[in-house]
Amino acid sequence: MTANDPSAPPIDTVSAPVAARRPARRSHHGDDVDDPYEWLRAKDDPAVIAHLEAENAYTRARTAHLEPLRDRIFAEIKGRTLETDLSVPARRGDWWYYGRTVEGKQYGIQCRAPLASPDDWTPPELSPDVEVPGEQVLLDGNVEAEGHEFFSLGSFEVTNDGTRMLYGVDVAGDERYTIRVRDLVTGEQLPDEIPGTFAGATFSPDGRFIVYTTVDDAWRPDTVWLHELGAPVSEDAKLFHEPDERYWVGAGFTRSDRFLVIGLGSSITSEEWLVDANDLRSEPRVVWPRVEGVEYDSEHTVVDGEDVLYVLHNDGALDFELARVAASDPTGPRDIVIPHEPGRRLLGMSTFRDWGVVAYRRDGIARIGLLDYADGAVRELAFDEPLYSVGTGGNPEWAPPLLRLGYGSFVTPSTVFDYEIATGELHLRKRQPVLGGYDPADYAQARVWATAQDGVQVPVSLVWKRSFGEAGSAPRPVHLYGYGSYEHSIEPAFSVPRLSELDRGVVFAVAHVRGGGELGRQWYEDGKLLAKRNTFTDFVDSARHLVDAGYTTPEQLVAEGGSAGGLLMGAVANLAPELFAGILADVPFVDALTTILDPSLPLTVIEWDEWGDPLHNSDVYAYMKSYSPYENVRTDAAYPRILAVTSLNDTRVLFVEPAKWVARLREVGADALLKCEMVAGHGGVSGRYNAWRERAFELAWLLDVLGVVDA
Template structure:
């Protein structure tokens, strides 16, 4: 048998000497090596491409195979370069390159981010509050290029210089506004390093806090910080440490360590800045600890963890306000408790449970509470005020997305919220809850875009078990539902994450070419309430996949698309969806776009050393139990590949992905090439410098999007 290195070298030589035309390109053929994956209950599976896994990302044969796939992708895509370039120029041409965010006021300063023309990364800055200084005035000054009085906190362009990948995860400023802490990631693996700088003197401190989650809070002394350290092997959030700026991190004290690997961890301050809060969450359970920010020595548990008890809490006006599913409130309810309470017996209802309304988030203000909720797959914002009837913020379109924006201070009557739809660019309003006056703070500038040329609608598709699946659609005005159009259908369908209809500058290029874009709100998300999520996870996961297929069938039957001109797209857990539907109904889709796909479900969930695995037993099931093993095996895309004609596929991943490891799509594509009897090309693109989110920088990701869309348009026959 050839050695792996010799085989990979042969592959590269073959690719380098092959014709540069797509028709003559020969895809790589990865070596098979026998390997048995065993489960604790005795089940065994053969995984001939298991060898492609290398946790260190150093194996020469593996790297050579990925490079060979990239070389093949280059050959297949070479004839489409003019289309890719056209798409890229269109997308970038819609972006106002010197744009800036809406300033948010906090402790006497206005914070914002702005971009400069031609640059990939933001500049994070602030301005001192004063007469005539407000969000609109600062935006207008930024528009004029007037940066007088601006203090630059982080120029990410300078920090990223010379790096293949760079991202600032978060930054925090101390309570006295003088100390800056920021976290960065240089390979996309989401393992952040914190650094510190004195904003008054410009002094940079020498220490670095490595291997963190990117979460950090300052105590009231402005020199003590609390941060979360990740496990170096599993990358899971593991312990909270206390650090004093200017000291050796080796001396940092552990203040809390989570023993259960099924829990994630976060750290924050309460709305009134009175407490520092440590929150731990699993799929079905939450627990919060808090300590006085002025003297954070001991942390008190607000409500002890119980299986199937979920809650989030914040503090203002000497009370805890808590969003919880306690007492059978499946769609959650809002309760409150006195400051010193540590017993659920003290919880009293503020907003009772409603089986038709899912409560998702809330924000506390001195005179009111803003509540983010959803009903019938649409979001809305409710305003609660003592002694007055509840009010709802109005919306004007049949399919839209609405939510709370950055409301950084509680002592105001003004509420910021965002509104968008498939035709309306992201818009932020400020509503004065005392007077009813609404001010438009900003709408995402989209150069050359006219929303009146496009139409959005909400339709309902009937699933095979009788459920009604909401679908958001957008197309260019003048579209005729005659069954000839090409369509891109997107969905996610996992973790209770709702995919709400929002504007995309990239989608416009598809609509202008006559395509329909469909967003399927399938089970596994929470668009229709908590039941929608429960019906699309664990032993109900198949519903996610059949919902997607049934939506496709409905839209084709209703004339929105030709049956042979449908594309499907999804990423991460949505990539699992793509793998499942292409196994179950390959004839429904002409082309599949799958980014960082979770496709090797059983092997990954059997390995507790892989990040996310233990956190997600309550999402997918624990395959160490035979019932879940068999069920997961029944839909795992890698395990269900078989001899049949598959759609054309574009599969993308990042070598440094910590969420879905690169070897899952690599193995999947290698096995797919063995069994696929179809004629459609399979392109596998690995970004060798990036992680789960793709390349860093605002323009680089559009280049990746343009390449995928060029592939799709070509396969669909869209001119």
């Protein structure tokens, strides 16, 4: 069989849904815009649900011939995955905490086992078929998900003394979590139940309280609460409320357990408040009062007997610098520990009792360094591959002799290391097993550079299977991915589903366009607000480079992006439809102007720092209108095949955006499909098998567009 199955029904034998056109007008800055598909926003309207169901039925019919290929890809993903497995245990208190997955079960199982001794820092090597002495199952996601089509865990934490557990559950996909508490000594479910919370609830160090966050009507986390275990939720204390609609709020305890940190931030400004962890009802005190455009993040430790804060900030330092201040007087003198260096973007700081960890990016690669508190020296950890990603994770202890790291690349599966501080030795704890004879040496990765229309060099990462020849030696099918917003960097990361493409001869590529963070803060600044078009033209220029340099042809090139990357997809479809055979847009932000004009919608006001404020600024309005995909669907273009995937309960990018976009694309004769998950959120379906099937659906469509033939 081929991906392009000749038995598939031709387009004209399956009727596409036609959305009704209903009068609606948007008027701003003297500009009147008719929007006949705006009625699709009414989620509770039976006509809207009927239209979405019709779109799903049409998509099923149009892709029915791909079912055998989907099944094969799903089987490949499943066959390469060790379904019954365990994570590397992380030490906290008197226990090793780890997760299990079990063949045939959708969700993970959270477990723990006791330490062999207080001096035990080497995690036990666990095997699925060997019983773990003293193991306790804390939470089985499969049990909690029973009776629900969707299940997501938004909070999970155990008290320092190991006696109680909290967990937050979402069973709709709208990211509203209900917190529940369990006694781990008796197994009893406690009466404490807190509905309607945001993710990330946490216990106080003494285990008496839960700190959690709630959201406002626009889905903005705006209030931090204190719940005393055993007390009615109606008596919970409001610790902090942020009235400014541009700011998110969150809270968490320092690793030292000395302070509760309440952090708030917009896209360009942040502020932190400290609360004494021993007196959580005391008044918060500010670290640095907010200044528009200044971002900072503080971490507590003790140096020479003094409480100090390490503050990572961009006050007069575009790519950030690291300062140290007295915790008793944070606005006092600053000791500059790591000065600003253009091109070296400081990303984060983590403090432990005896040393710190600094994360930064240089030459487009994320790096980790150990900070000596005494002299400020940074010891960078070295890795062999030219492209890789590395970060810290699973380090809850205050004074460990080891630092837990996560590592990977396009060809190296996800790897867990423990870095021994005293010796500098890396201890390999686990590498993600990839079944079926996977050998990293069979694959290659590289970075090339595309020249943007203004002369800027844009990095493009590539990964391919060597047996098909070197990338660029002859035109090949290429899957080009992009994002380019919020200073988010697309890291060189391993993917099991991607192997189903690579093993069929597809080259996977990432265009690291402006608006992301790959090349420092200026790279981000040059792809936002009134420079947003650079994001789109960088992607087009990257695609054009791959064609001109002989890597591929327009008939063999498919683009993909999700969320803000979905906006990118919609924009490049309008800018250069002739360059692509297909475009895959996941939860795409394609009706950007309509959304950002409405401050009552989720996240809109917060987003003004990223996109601009078109409601009050006519220049921003005109600029956004010039690129918003829905506004700019062309009547003079032959569009590539388009697949838009969305979710009914998505609170970040509402389903109405791709629904309207597809309706308008159909007006101009585009071959556009819409797939709407009726019980899911921004991250798509829940459950690993469901997620694999979803990705198999997308990859089968992609391979069909590319004309890749199965053996």
